[in-house]
Amino acid sequence: MNADADIQVWLETMARTQPVVIIPYVQSTENKTLGYRLRAVKDGPGGRSVLGQGGTLQVPADTPTALGRMSLNYSARDACSIDLTLNENGEAQRNYHFACPE
Template sequence: MNIDADIQVWLETMNRNQAAVIVPYVQSKQDKTLAYAVRAVKEGPNGRSVLSQGGTLRVPANVPTALGRMSLSWGKQDDCGIDLKLSENGAAQRNYHFACPE
């Protein structure tokens, strides 16, 4: 879990047959409206895959809030990472990077 000021960000992973479902979460100590962009990149012997999604979301104080879901599969030979960018009205953008869970 990354902690940045009053915002916490983490990933939840659920394994489903061939692919894992990855759900990024955010929680804040205060009500916030956040713009977000999530990008997952997998590179390996079979090529490169990029998934991305984004939007604007109201985050109530002290309530874990999911930022969508991504379905992704990767193998031991693949490099895989997930980047999350958060921004709030006029504040500096916050960047988080996660390795894909093993």
């Protein structure tokens, strides 16, 4: 989990599914409206895949809020990462970087 002042971000995965289902979460200590961009990149022997989504999210105080679900096929031979960018009312962007869960 990454903590940035009043915002926490983490990933959950569905147990042992293939493709892997990843659910990013955001939680804040206050009510917030956040813009987000989510991007997953996989590089491996089979080529490169990029999956992305974005939008606006209402985050109630102290309530974990899912950004949706992503399904990814990857193996131990692949390099895989997930990047999340959050912004609020013109403030500086907050960037979070994760390796894909094993």
